[in-house]
Every structure is written in C-alpha cells, then in structure tokens.
Amino acid sequence: MTDPRDAYTEAYLAARDNPEQFWGEAARALHWDVPWERVLDDTKAPLFRWFTGGQLNTCHNAIDRHVANGRGAQAAVIYDSPVTNTIRTISYAELLDEVARFAGVLQSLGVQRGDRVVIYMPMTPETLIGMYACARIGAVHSVVFGGFAPHELAVRIDDAEPKVILTASCGIEVQRMVPYKPLLDDALRLATHQPAHVVVLQRDVHRCELTPGRDHDWAQVMRNAQPVPCVPVLATDPLYVLYTSGTTGQPKGVVRDHGGHAVALHWSMQHVYGMQPGEVFWAASDFGWAVGHSYIVYAPLLYGCTTVVHEGKPVGTPDAGEFWRVIEQHDVRVLFTAPTAFRAIKREDPQGTFFTRYDLSRFRALFLAGERLDPDTYHWARALLQKPVVDHWWQTETGWPVAANCLGLTAFPVKPGSPTKPVPGYTVQILDDDGHEVPPNKEGAVVIKLPLPPGTLPTLWRNDARFVETYLSRYPGYYLTGDGGYIDEDGYLFIMGRVDDIIIVAGHNLSTGSMEQALSGHPDVAECAVIGVKDALKTQLPVGLVVLKAGVQRDAASLQAELVQRVREQVGPVANFRQVAIVARLPKTRSGKVLRKTMRAIADGDAWSVPATIDDPTTLSEITTALQQLGLARAPIIQIGGE
Template sequence: MGKYADAHRRSLSDPEGFWLEAAEAIEWSRTPTRALDDSRAPLYRWFPDGELNTAHNALDRHVAAGRGEQAALIHDSPVTGTKTSYTYAELRDAVAVFAGALSALGVTKGDRVIVYMPMVPETLIAMLACARIGAVHSVVFGGFAPKELAARIEDARPKVVVAASCGIEPTRIVDYKQIVDQALRTTRHQPEHIVILQRDAARAELGERDVDWQELIATAKPADPVPVAATDPLYILYTSGTTGSPKGVVRDNGGHAVALAWSMTNIYGVRPGDTWWAASDVGWVVGHSYIVYAPLLIGATTVLYEGKPVGTPDAGAFWRVVSEHGVKALFTAPTALRAIRKADPEATEPARYDLSAFEALFLAGERLDPDTYHWAHDTLGVPVIDHWWQTESGWPISANLRGLELMPAKPGSATVPVPGFDVQVLDPATSGQLPRGREGAIAVRLPLPPGSLPTLWGDDQRYIDAYLSQHDGYYTTGDSGFFDEDGYLFVMGRTDDVINVAGHRLSTGAIEAVLAAHPAVAECAVIGVHDELKGQLPRGLVVLKSGAHPDEATLHEELVAAVRRDIGPVAAFRDVTVVDALPKTRSGKILRRAMRGIADGRDVPMPSTIEDPAVLDDLRPILRPH
C-alpha cells in the first residue's frame, strides 16, 4: 500500500494541498487559491474562490485540445435497433444549441430544469446544456410514477421540464408525456414550458405550453459556457424511495468536477481515449457520475445503453457491448452478475465474444457476495473490484484504487477508504471507535471530501439532522461493517439490516454470504422477523440458478447447516424458502425493507422504485406472519 497509503495519509493531513493539486486537472475561469471553506461548519464548501463551467470542462476544452474527432458518446439501443456515436465536437455543438434553446425559453443561471427522459443521447445533451448556462438540472428516473415526479417538481420548482414522448422497454412502451401531464395536474408549481422529444414509437399530442424539441432547436442560437462559482449547484438528485417531502441531494460544480476527474484516473484506471461503460441509468447517481460527467471530464468515450442488458433470452448482452465497442472497464451492480450467472451458469456467453480490450469489472450498489465475485473472476480473467459509495457521496468511499495502486482483492470487501474519506467504524451506542474485526456503524469524519453532498436542496437543517447528528463530527452512512486486520473495509449492509437475536447483534449480510456460497443458489436475501422468545430471527429467501433442481428438504438442511457452521448456533437460522424472484428497485437493489415490513405484519405500500410489482405481490403470502 505504498502509493495508496501516501495519498490517503496526505489527503487527511494536508487536504488543502492535496485537493488544490487535484484541481489542476480542471480548467478554471478563476483558479481557486483555497480548497476548504470551513467558516460555516458543518456546512463545508470546497474551492470557495474558484470559478468554472462544468460543460466546458466536459466538452469544449477537449475540442480545443485537438480531440474533437474522438468519440465522446456511443449510444447502443437494442430496443430500437440503433447505434449512434457523437464525437466531442458533435456533442459540444448539440449541447450548445440546446443550451441556447433553453435560454430562449427564459432559463437563466440558477433556474431549475427537470429532466424526465429515457436513456437517449438527448438526455445527456439536456443535462450538459443546463450546466453550460448555469441552470440546475434534476433528472427524474424515466418511468417514475406521476406521484413521484410531482413531488420532485414541487420541491425543485423548475422553470422548464424536458421530457420524451415515451420510453421504450423490451416488453412495453411507457407514455412519458401522459405521466408528466398527470403529475402537473396535482402540483401547485407549474413550469412555464414542457419540452418534448418526440419518439416514433409513440408520439405525443402537444398542448399550449408544450414545445417540440426539434422545432425548438431549429431556430436556437448556440450558447457559450457561463462561468459559475465552484460552490454553485450543478444538479439536484432526489434519493430513491423517499417518503413525504423528498430529499434533494445537491452537487456543486467545483468539488464535483475535481473529485470525479480524480476518481476516473486513480480509482478506475480510465484515461483519455479509453472506452468506458457504466451499465446504469442516468436517473441514478451512477448515471450522473459515471455515464455522464466523469468520463467526459477526462476525455474518455462513454457508452449509453438503452434497454435491459441482463435477462432472458439474451444473457450475452453485456459481453456483446464490451466486445463491439472495445470497452476497457465496465461498472455494474452485483445483481446484474447474479442474473447473468443464473441464466448462463456455465459461462458460455463470454467465450463467444472478443473481450481482449476488457481490463476490469467494477461492482457496486449492494454487497458483492464472495460466490459471485469468484464466478466473475474465474469467468472473465480480469480484476473484479467491489467498491462502495452512496447517492450522497457521489463517488466511491471505499475501493481498490486500480489506477493508483491495485491491491490484492478480498472477497466480500470493498477494499480500503478512498483518499479524502476518513472512514471509521463506531459503536452505535457510544460513538466510540471500534477495534478491527468488530462490526459497527460506518461513519466518515467531517469534512467530507469534494464531490460529496454539501447539503440538501433548500434545507440545511434537514441535512444536518439526517446525516450529521447521530455521531458528533461524523457523517452517518447508515451502513454497518468492520475493518479487518489489514485495514480492508467490509460493508455488511444497512444498519437496519442488523438483527438482534436474543441480545446478539447479527448482520444479515453475513448470513446472506453463507447462503450465496451454496452451488445451487443464484441470489438471496435475509431479513429479520419478529419472534416472541428471541426478539428477532433471521429468515432466508433464495433464488436458484438456472437448471438447478435440488431436493428442497436437502437444500434446506444444507443451508441451515452452513449458517450454523460459519456463523454459529447463535444465528438461530432455521427458516429458508425457495422463491422464483426477489423484489428489486429499478437500479437493482433488493427491497429488504419492504419485505421486512410485510413479514412484521405491517401494511406496506408498493415502493415507488420497484422494478416489477408482481414479484412483491407473489411474496406477500410467503412473508406474511404464519
């Protein structure tokens, strides 16, 4: 850990020097002379005297440096049967024109624009156009229900909403325009204009304040980048699954650009000219950070995929995209790997494609179980890197820093804290630091580094109450885990996924790791359910691999015995059920909280982020108390 240890140590002992040096990778209209502003702690700000434009850094400066003909964006859309590529010059010009179109609609610096779009190039163009003129974009995941969209419109109060006429999924067409209209019928705030990108799959009928995208840009004049303060907001991203008033995570311009550029090179090992694919959606933080901004900030080529790259009958979609576009590194969720493994347990699909350009697989979003890690590593023959971060952090908190110093991997571990993050494991009751090997609450000592959220939109106090009040001087991540003897961080799950069995605190993530190691199990979830005697007991739900047909009684015995062997009798694990599927969000996270609520006998509404409501409905009779 030579280079890494030096970088991490310096980032904590000399954050001023470390981050001012990192800021040299960004082109500033006014170069910052200070890194950290702690005058309003715990509301910290980065590069307070700096000025820049994020879109200029993502596009214009690469064109000026002679990279204008390099591919900036590759759009691969199996749902429409099309593939489109934009060079840096073409993408800059398209962004400049749409920025001018927004300006013509009255959008100015500081105004908000809601972007409700599918995975098409125009979504990135709209985001970057907002950044170009200093407007604040808020992307809402395409296909979110009217109620969720309305809550975000009410909170952000946008001057303009940019939407498509529809989204195209493998099995259906989603009428975006109808969802927008329905949402606006319930909001007090009314945007001045709705810009509609018409798609041939389902064209929308336009109303009085609706504007056709193509007609709008036909007469628009390209807009130049507008310099903004480093501390000015770039975007608002509402956390998924919020109830009541949504929590709008704010990302600033300066710290965001510096952190993402640093991460792309030092964590992911991606450099100018490389092709990179983050297999996510722009409605989630991964899409913001690593489909749009980070790869473009450093001059790489980013892949935008429209469709579901995982599922039947095409278990080879990932490998086709990697092969066809020469992807150097891929970032996806463990859920995707488990789905691929379930559909192709013998790993026949990767062998059909030329993966010679492929160098690394990055996984995040939920815990990577060791069995899936080993399968991916053995199948692909490249480093498989688990890393951990959150919507709020905006970039990795813990990772194996491939670009700085690749370290030996440990299955089940997110490796080590990233420079800038002072990660500690605390006793939930006393806030004292726990020794290595002891599981507790994962927290980050303040200040958070550049790129992390500085606050919540319009509500500093809610930010303090929600994240900074539980442990004095720390940001509370809400995750539980431990450091091992080598300083590797193991993130075991949300703190509310820690169950109390007869006074013993047990991580459901640890039990899941045991179940997932069984050769017949494709994926699993463990939840705590109420027990009159022991307080809580763990309950397991497992999905079998494709082609696996074990005797259920034997499987039950083997899984119970494995947990008893690896966790101990203290787990009191006896309840495990084979199910067809687990309920997940559209970003691939398993809905453990919803399952817990049903198991506790509560009337749990259908989560707004759920991918397939029928899966949760099918599980209700199984989960409901006996």
C-alpha cells in the same frame, strides 16, 4: 495500513493529512475562469465548502476544453440501443454543437443561471445533452428516473420548482413501451408548482400529444436554435439536485456543486478506475441514479474518455451475451455495473456460453457497486472474465467511491465481501453507540470523518438544517452513512447493511416508508409494515404485512391485488412489490416500535431471538405463519431476551 511506499498509501496519507494541498493539486488539471480563494472553507463548519471564490464551468471542462485541445473528432458518446436497433456515435465536436444549441433553447424558454430544470427521460443521448445544456448556462438540473410514478414525480417537481421540464414520448423496456407523457401529465395535475414549458423528445416507436402553449417538440425547437457560450459559475454553485430513491413527503434532495464535483470525478477516473483519456468507459446504469450522473454523464467526459449510453438490459435485449457484445464492439476497457446485472447473466447463462463468442482481450476490469457483492457472484465473474473484479462502495450522497480497490494506485489482494479500503480523501471509521471507535472486526456504525472530500454533498436542497440533523448530528465531527459494518485487521472495510428503512432492490435504494405510505392509504388497512427480504437475484425484495381495520371482511386475493397495485402506482414498478400478507397484529415493543429487524430475520431464514422489550411474544408466531405461507420464514428461535 500497508507499506508506506505504495502509491495508495502515499495518496491516502496525503489526502488525510493535507487535504488542501492534495485537492488543490488535483484541481489544477481543470480549467478555471477564476482561481479559488480557499481550497477548503471551514468558516461555516460543519458545513464545509471546496474551492470557494473559484469560478469554472462543468460543461466547458467536459466538452469545450477537449475540442479546443484537439479531441474534437474523438467519440464522446456511443449510444447503443438494442431495443430500437440503433447505434450512434457522437464526437466531442458534434456534442459541443448539440449542447450549445440546446442551451440556447433553454435560454430562449427563460431559463437562467440558478433556475431548475427537471429531466424525466429515457436512456438517450438527448438526456445527456439536456444535462450538459443546463450546466452550460448555470441552470440546476434534477433528473428523475424515467417511469417513476406520478406521485413521486410530483413531489420532486414541487420541491425543485423547475422553470422547464424535459421529457420524452416514451421509454422502452425489454418487452414493453412505457408512455412517459401521461405519467408526467398526471404528475403535473398532482403538483402545486407548474413549469412554464415542457420540451418533449418524440420517439419513432410512440409519439404523444402536446399541450398547446406549454409543450414543445424537441426536434422543432432545435431546428432554429442558436448556440450559446458557457457561463462561468461559482465552484460552490449547485450543478444538480438528485432526490434519494423512494423518499416521500418532503423529499431529500442531494446537492452536488460544480467545483468539488468536477475535481473529484476527474481524479477518480485515473486513480480509482485506472482509465486513460481516449479510452472507452461504460457504466451500465441509468441517468436517474447517482451512478448515471457521475459515471455515464460527467466523469468520463471530464477526463477525455468515451462514454457508452446503453438502452438495454444485461439479459433479454436480446440475450445474456449483450454485455459481451457491447464490450467487444465498442472496445470498452472498464465496465461499471450492479451485481444484480451479473446475477441475471449468471442465471441465464451459468456456463458462460455466450461469453465465449466474443473477444474481450482488451477489456481490463469490472467494477461492481450499488448493493452488496456476494462472494458467489464475485467468484463466478472472476472465473469467467479472468480480469480484475472490483467491488466498491459509495452512496448517492457521496457521488463517487468511498471504498475501492484503486486500480490506478495500488491493486490489493481481494477479500470477497469487502470493497477493500477507503479511497484517498475519505477517513472511514467504525463507531459504537456512544461514539467510540471500535476495535478491528467489531461491527458498528460506518461513519466518515469530516470534512468530506470534494464531490460529496455539501448540503441538502434548501435545507441545511435537515442535512445536519440527518447526517451530522448523531456523531459530531462525522458523517453518518446509515450503514453498519466493520474494518478488519488489514484495514479492509466490510459493509453489512443499512441501519435504517432503506432496502436495495436490483441496485436501487428504495424506502420501505414510501411503500408503507401507499399501503396505509388503502381504506381497509389499519396499519402496516414493509420489510426487505433476501433475494438471490435482486439482493432484496419488499414484503408487506398489513393489519385490517376492525370489522373489515375481504377476499384476501382481491385485497392483496389492490395493495400491490397501490404500491405500483404510487412508488413505481421499480419497487418490485408483489408479496403482501394479511395479519392480525404486528409485533411491537412495549413502547410501540414495530420489530422490523426481527421480522426480517424470520423472513430471511436467519436465526432470531425474541426481544426482551416485546409487548406480546405470540405475535411472532403469527408473523412466522404468515411469512411461511409466502414461502418464507424457516429460522429457529435461539433465545429469549435478544435485541
């Protein structure tokens, strides 16, 4: 640690050594209908709960409370949509009216406290309104990324069992319009569970047909809607369920509770991001991801800031100056986005020509997360902006940053490649395979000591056992992040990559298992593997390797096109799956484990070794040839007998 007098260390030690006092004080900044009985409830450890017995309402704390305290005229939401040429500012008072009335719509459709509402919508204010309307009446929302493939949407519908689904007629991308209603209709044909009602936001660019008796036009139901008050809920009640990206089969639904979530996000706005109430905060993400939930919808409004809802891209809507325009035009003080966005801007405008056209003198800091921030991108952004560029690290499961350079506490010198130090509330350690803490600079499993702080997942949706098995069983007393990394001699954390089958594509965590499931379902495929290979723009891109069934004779190009289309249909375009090689065999250990790590190293051009446990070393030569034909695989073999 550093000098114990600095603000970061003081907060870190207080949260570590006396979490009940630390978080109890943080919670007093919010309005509670009923005070909590216990700040930290460990009676069912390792399943911990925060603020048990307390009652509050997230919507009240994010909207009603600010109107009552004189912020009614302040902008709550700025909707900026270059793809529709629309800019709309919604004040806190106006947002309160729309949310209260749409909550009335949901109640009129039979939605009660504890019922689920699936939201499958684009980047429009109505999506945020729908989320807050659920929170207002104690319903549980589950947002699915707009445009997700019908199969993936169907399994989420079956798991959440929503009473109502909210959707839109379409989403709008850079050069195309994506009709949502046909995708939803296909998903409902696949799903076992059928919602009682679907509410559809009809957009001017494309209007869709409604199913009589089930579907309702958003604008029509809002015309006569009656506002309803906030319903106090238990702090431990679920606010939402967010399914981790790319899950298949029985999906993994991350639960977020009301109390801990509100407390942690409110605290983070000041202490991590250095914001003040009344300022404009912009998270350039999507509602369907954890960043969108936490830092577009909830955290800025809980803290009394203005949030930006941007329906556009960093390039192409219309050019590489889009981010700079939004920052200048709306007086954004802090931007949070993914490194992919800045790599795209750098690719289109390496000299920063567009940047010079805008005044960003009031802009304070750029935060980047969602994937590893490579040093080249960090240095380019830092040189261009001449403002702090903060790499920070967290997960869907944690809901808010685990490690960051906390600008609201103490700003430390930057080490490119590191998200700096653990945020107060998180005790991060590096363990070896036997559960022993390793010395500085030695890689191991990145874990977080229990209890996790408020705002993190208390469990998985309807599946405590899977939560324990997935996250808490490998190292008793610790939460397993699934990432590998190390902590250096100065206490800086370095995340080196996932230790499971999750790859990061343009800031989105996607399971290679879901893509393998799509490929293996093709009638000509005997077995397959999908690996994530390095990509300068999108961090990683998936590459498929398939073995055909005996006797199958196919034209390679047509088969590859069919396989790419299967992944697109079953996982979605977000996977960016475009490359597939047909191989005779997959390299495996003698026990039958496919050597994905070795294949990744070959594809990435990293040094690799022949594993001592391999069944047939000649398979690696075959894979190398196949990957070379895709323009990959340039690395040498360094030794026999590696892992």
